[in-house]
Structure formats: C-alpha cells, structure tokens
Amino acid sequence: MIAHAVVFYIFSFIAIVSAIMVTTSRNTVHSVFFLILDFISISCLFIMIGAEFLGMIMLIVYVGAVAVLFLFVVMMLNVAQQKNEWFVASDSSSHIPIGLLVSLVIFSELLIVVGGWKYKAELQDSININLNLNLTNTQSLGNVIYTDYVHLFQLSGMVLLVAMIGAIVLTFRKRSGLKTQSYLRQISRERNEGVELIDVETKKGVKIDA
Amino acid sequence: MPEYASILFSEVLKILMLLVPVLVSVAMIVWLDRRVWAFVQKRRGPNVVGPFGLLQSLADALKYIFKEIIIPASSNKVIFILAPIITMTLALISWAVIPFSEDFVLADINVGILYLFAVSSLGVYGIIMGGWASNSKYPFLGAIRSAAQMVSYEVSIGIIIINVLLCVGSLNLSDIVKAQENVWYIIPLFPMFVIFFISALAETNRPPFDLPEAEAELVAGYQTEYSGMMYAMFWLGEYANILLMCALGSILFLGGWLSPINIFPFNVIPSPIWLILKILLLFILFALVKAIVPRYRYDQLMRLGWKVFLPLSLTWVVLTAGYLMYFDLLPGN
Known part of the structure; x- marks a missing residue:
C-alpha cells in the first residue's frame, strides 16, 4: 500500500x-x-x-x-522571430486582458464543477457501484459504449469525420504546373505513343523534340 | 521490508534474464543481416572476427564504446543526449509483454497488444528529438520524413491488429496465441499478413522505406551528428525494434510459440524455440527485402500507406466482422 x-x-x-x-x-x-x-x-x-x-x-x-x-x-x-513579437514587455501587455478573461472563465468553471460535485447528493457513489469483477475493463467499457451509448458513440464518430473532411477541404489546393506522376497514364501508355523509329540520314541528324 | 527486497530482486533477475538474451541476439542479428545481404549480392560479408565472423558485432560495439562522443556546440544538449536513450529504452521495454511460452512471459497484462502498439508509437520521439536537437538541416529533414512515415504506417498496422483482435476477442498476447491452436491466422488473413509485413518494414525504417536515413541524399538522416556510443544506441534500438516487429508478426499471424502441427516430433521441441525460429524466419525475409528492393520515392511511400494499405485493411475489417457475424463465429459469447 x-x-x-x-x-x-x-x-x-x-x-x-x-x-x-x-x-x-x-x-x-x-x-x-x-x-x-x-x-x-x-x-x-x-x-x-x-x-x-x-x-x-x-x-x-x-x-x-x-x-x-x-x-x-x-x-x-x-521561434526566434516569435520570441521578439510575443515576449517584449511593451507588446505582451496587450495580451493580458484577454488572458485574464480566459483564465477567469476556466477558474469559475472549475469552481462550479467541484462545488456541484460536493453538494449534489444524488451523484452516484463510486464505492457502492455493482461491479462485475470477472470482466476486464476493456470488456466492460465495450459493454457500455456499444449498447447504452451506441448512438452517442456514433455521433461523436460522425463529428470527428466531419472535422477530418473539413480540415482536408480547407487545406487542399490544386496547384498548376506541378510535375506529378499519374499511374493511370503510365500504365495505359502504349508502345506507339512512346517509341518512334526514325531513319536518320547521314550527316543530317534529326530533331527529336520537334 | 525483506519481502519487498526479495520481490524486487527476483523481478530484476527476471528482467535481466529477458534483456540480456535480447541484447545479445540483437548483436547477432546485425551479423545475420549483413551476411544475408552479402550472400544475395555474391559477396562474403563479415567473416573474419571469430568463427564465420560471428563476433563481428562485438568488435563493432567495442569500437563504438571507445570512440569519442561529440556533441555539436549549437545543439540542444539535453534533448540531444536524451534521444538515443529514449530510442533504446522504448525498444527494450516492449519485450516485457512478449510471451515466449504459456507461462514464460514477464508481464501478462490484459492490454498487451495495446501496450506494444503504444510503445511502438512512442518510438518516433527518439528520432524527432535527435533530428531537431542536432540543429542541422539533414538530420531535421530526416526526422520530419521519419515522423510522417511512422505515423502513416501505424494507422494501417493498427487496423490490421483490429482484424486479428476481431478473431481472438482479447487484447492479451497469450490469448492471441492460444486462439491460433487450430489454424494460424496467416491462412484466413493472408492479405493482412502481407500488408503487416510491408508496414512493419516502413515502421522500422528498413529498406525499401529507409527514407529517414537515405544515405545518398540525407547523409544519414537523423543520425548524422551522432557519434560513438550514442550512434550505437540508435543502431541497437533500431535492430531491437526490427526484432520486436518480427516477434509481433509471429505472434499475430504465425501462432507464436505453437508448433506447426501438434504431433510427436514437433511438439517435444520447447515452445520458446518455435517462437525464436519464427522470428528468425521473418527476420531473414526482412534481410532479403533489404537486399533486393530499391528505395521508394517519398510521395510513393505516402501514397502506398494512405491510398492503398489504409482502404484495403479497412475493407478487410468490414469483411472479417461481417463474416464472423454472419456465421456466428464471434468470440466471447
């Protein structure tokens, strides 16, 4: 112990x-x-x-x-440039009111949570819960998530999916003029498109990229 | 207090009995890797120090120990020194949950496979820290490449593990092995085994996915600024990780410590031997791949991870789950 x-x-x-x-x-x-x-x-x-x-x-x-x-x-x-912008004393004072506001909100939220926990009598007593000790906690978590809360679980999955797609859409841009490899074009290329036989006349040569 | 001391002593003894063979086999496996590589290319490989060159790794280790450790002046010293230590530690602590036989396992925890997955996902930090703290361009590029690569391939490894877990119904590694008594999962899940093998190559930065090192373009990637013992630690950690991936592959797909068929000449061979043989088989495959495959380009690597392996393994999860559900084979009911 x-x-x-x-x-x-x-x-x-x-x-x-x-x-x-x-x-x-x-x-x-x-x-x-x-x-x-x-x-x-x-x-x-x-x-x-x-x-x-x-x-x-x-x-x-x-x-x-x-x-x-x-x-x-x-x-x-x-980082070096950022340090100059953020940590210079005269500049950083403008961040103080917003910082104070945010920390005040978080502090009052903590106060409410802890206070509510102390005074709410009906809140479930964690010592007296009826636990099945034969189950591992992975199993018991699964038993709850996939039965009682399956809709909430799927809903949070959807929220994550939407966030993911949103992030991709926001950052995706197609730039022109990039040399990219297209597997489809590579595979579907035939011999007559890529190779050409030319009779080269002596002392005349040939222009390839005509 | 005395019983605490005796418990502590016996646990430390057990850990040493596991770690010392692992470290020795890491040294031996480096020799094996170089030999296989040499044989494929019709060279001799290391064959001078000791019989068949077996002591070559020891000679190398001795050389590394006596070399000077150089810490670049402009580096971030604490993180620079921490990086190889973290790589090495993470490579070794994962061996705690590997079951060598039914009762020969250091820590038989309920979430063994998650533990292995978590530790291998931490492995990227050693490389990022080393690359960043070196304060030099090549190591940094190597570290960024490697981080992106490891995060991408972990996703497909995770989903392949889910495939196996669906068939087992437990996260415990011993249970995973026991569930394969009738048929090894390499037979029903063969495509997943292939994807797992390739992802394991990428996860351990082995050729053809060794872009973080890519000696031709990045000198040696994140290891460029390291020397002496610290370089050796990176190197040992890397090979310990490769061995671990081979062990994970043999536990998930090749039936771990189980013998191939449960009849007389096979089942008298002790189970740890079977696991070691399977690890060696997978490792020789790793070494062969290194010798015969050219290096991937970076965009091809990313495409393979995200556009090929991820959809394939996700589809296979749906198929496996559907099959088990339809034929009422789901474990745990």
Missing part, C-alpha cells in the same frame, strides 16, 4: 511540475516535450487506478499522434 502511494505521488508530482513547465518554459519545443511528459504521467495514473485500457489509449492517441503533430507545427515555427 505504501509503495502504491509513493508511486502515485511520484507520478502526480511529475504531472503537475511538467504542466507548469509547459506554460513557463521559454522554448516552444520544450513546452511540447513537457506536454508529452504530462500526458505520459497522466496515463500512468490511469493505469494505477486499474483503467489500463484508457491509459493505453491515452498514450496511443495523445502521445503517439496528437503530440507528434503539435511537435511538427511547433518545429516549423520561427
């Missing part, structure tokens, strides 16, 4: 410290690396409470895919 607590505190400490470092480190790439560390320690916490499926999915989706794309974007930015 003690070992469990020690490991729990280690992971939570790493999670909190790296969350603070995400916002305070000057180098944007370092911020993303701390974000990844944060994700990893959170998924370790998930695994510690026995939610191994959620922990692994968190690793695969957030660390394996989302954070890689973050890193991609951040590495492409010109």
Whole structure:
C-alpha cells in the first residue's frame, strides 16, 4: 500500500511540475516535450487506478499522434522571430486582458464543477457501484459504449469525420504546373505513343523534340 | 521490508534474464543481416572476427564504446543526449509483454497488444528529438520524413491488429496465441499478413522505406551528428525494434510459440524455440527485402500507406466482422 502511494505521488508530482513547465518554459519545443511528459504521467495514473485500457489509449492517441503533430507545427515555427513579437514587455501587455478573461472563465468553471460535485447528493457513489469483477475493463467499457451509448458513440464518430473532411477541404489546393506522376497514364501508355523509329540520314541528324 | 527486497530482486533477475538474451541476439542479428545481404549480392560479408565472423558485432560495439562522443556546440544538449536513450529504452521495454511460452512471459497484462502498439508509437520521439536537437538541416529533414512515415504506417498496422483482435476477442498476447491452436491466422488473413509485413518494414525504417536515413541524399538522416556510443544506441534500438516487429508478426499471424502441427516430433521441441525460429524466419525475409528492393520515392511511400494499405485493411475489417457475424463465429459469447 505504501509503495502504491509513493508511486502515485511520484507520478502526480511529475504531472503537475511538467504542466507548469509547459506554460513557463521559454522554448516552444520544450513546452511540447513537457506536454508529452504530462500526458505520459497522466496515463500512468490511469493505469494505477486499474483503467489500463484508457491509459493505453491515452498514450496511443495523445502521445503517439496528437503530440507528434503539435511537435511538427511547433518545429516549423520561427521561434526566434516569435520570441521578439510575443515576449517584449511593451507588446505582451496587450495580451493580458484577454488572458485574464480566459483564465477567469476556466477558474469559475472549475469552481462550479467541484462545488456541484460536493453538494449534489444524488451523484452516484463510486464505492457502492455493482461491479462485475470477472470482466476486464476493456470488456466492460465495450459493454457500455456499444449498447447504452451506441448512438452517442456514433455521433461523436460522425463529428470527428466531419472535422477530418473539413480540415482536408480547407487545406487542399490544386496547384498548376506541378510535375506529378499519374499511374493511370503510365500504365495505359502504349508502345506507339512512346517509341518512334526514325531513319536518320547521314550527316543530317534529326530533331527529336520537334 | 525483506519481502519487498526479495520481490524486487527476483523481478530484476527476471528482467535481466529477458534483456540480456535480447541484447545479445540483437548483436547477432546485425551479423545475420549483413551476411544475408552479402550472400544475395555474391559477396562474403563479415567473416573474419571469430568463427564465420560471428563476433563481428562485438568488435563493432567495442569500437563504438571507445570512440569519442561529440556533441555539436549549437545543439540542444539535453534533448540531444536524451534521444538515443529514449530510442533504446522504448525498444527494450516492449519485450516485457512478449510471451515466449504459456507461462514464460514477464508481464501478462490484459492490454498487451495495446501496450506494444503504444510503445511502438512512442518510438518516433527518439528520432524527432535527435533530428531537431542536432540543429542541422539533414538530420531535421530526416526526422520530419521519419515522423510522417511512422505515423502513416501505424494507422494501417493498427487496423490490421483490429482484424486479428476481431478473431481472438482479447487484447492479451497469450490469448492471441492460444486462439491460433487450430489454424494460424496467416491462412484466413493472408492479405493482412502481407500488408503487416510491408508496414512493419516502413515502421522500422528498413529498406525499401529507409527514407529517414537515405544515405545518398540525407547523409544519414537523423543520425548524422551522432557519434560513438550514442550512434550505437540508435543502431541497437533500431535492430531491437526490427526484432520486436518480427516477434509481433509471429505472434499475430504465425501462432507464436505453437508448433506447426501438434504431433510427436514437433511438439517435444520447447515452445520458446518455435517462437525464436519464427522470428528468425521473418527476420531473414526482412534481410532479403533489404537486399533486393530499391528505395521508394517519398510521395510513393505516402501514397502506398494512405491510398492503398489504409482502404484495403479497412475493407478487410468490414469483411472479417461481417463474416464472423454472419456465421456466428464471434468470440466471447
């Protein structure tokens, strides 16, 4: 039990410290690396409470895919130029009111969530839930998602699909003048289109690209 | 407290008993790779150090250890040093869930296959970190290429794994092997095995998909600035990953530790031997592909991943699910 607590505190400490470092480190790439560390320690916490499926999915989706794309974007930015624009004291003061507003909203939301949780008596007591301990939590999650909540599940799938198509449509552009390979044209080409036999007269030569 | 200490000691011993053979076999597999490559090209390959050149990798390792580690002045030092360590660690921790026989597995966890998939999806960080921290153009280009490549091919590997899981009904690797007692999944899911093999080549940056390294155009990609032991760690991690992909392929499709037919001369051979033989078979295929196939162009690589493998494997998921549903073969009811 003690070992469990020690490991729990280690992971939570790493999670909190790296969350603070995400916002305070000057180098944007370092911020993303701390974000990844944060994700990893959170998924370790998930695994510690026995939610191994959620922990692994968190690793695969957030660390394996989302954070890689973050890193991609951040590495492409010109960090030196950005630093000058964002962190100069006279300039950054214009961001303070908006930042304050956003953080105020988030803070009040947290307050409402925690307060509501404390005072709502009907909220389900997690200790007294009737659990079937023979099922692994992957199975029990599947039993809930694909039966009671199947419509919500499919709806969220549709939302993701729409977002994906939207992203493709927004960024897709056809540029002219690019030399691209067309497999169809390559395969359907016949010999008489590509090869031509020419009798070359001596000392006259032949113009090929006529 | 003493029982904690004894538990700790026995666990560490178990881990060492797994990791030391893995590291030794990684060294041996490098030799095998070079030998196969040489034989295809009618060369001799490494044959001087030790019998048949078997000790060549040890000699190489010794050379790497005594070389100076050079850290470029303009690099980001912490991340530069972390990158090979992460590559190596990730390549080794995945071996924890590989079952060598019915009860010879370090951690028999419920979500073993997800764990393997998660760890292999983290593998890209070693390369990105190395490429970015080097603060040099070729490594950066190599890292960007490799990240895009690994993310793309992971998608198709994930969907192929879903195909197998549909037939098994469990995420546990031992259950996956046990489900193949009657028929190995290479027979009903043969197209998926082919796609898995090719995706595994791309995922481990092997030829013909070794664009991150592409020595002709990118010098050596993300490894350009590395030297000495740090280079060797990248290299060991890469080969450990290749072995792991071979192990994953033999567990998913070739029946893991099971013998091909359950009759006398075959079933007396201990099960770990069967798994090792299957891993070696897949690895020799990897080595042969390296010797006989020219490198892909980058747009061809991306096209193959997204426009060919992804639709094919998705269609196969629908087909498998439909077949199992129609004939009422779905596991777990």
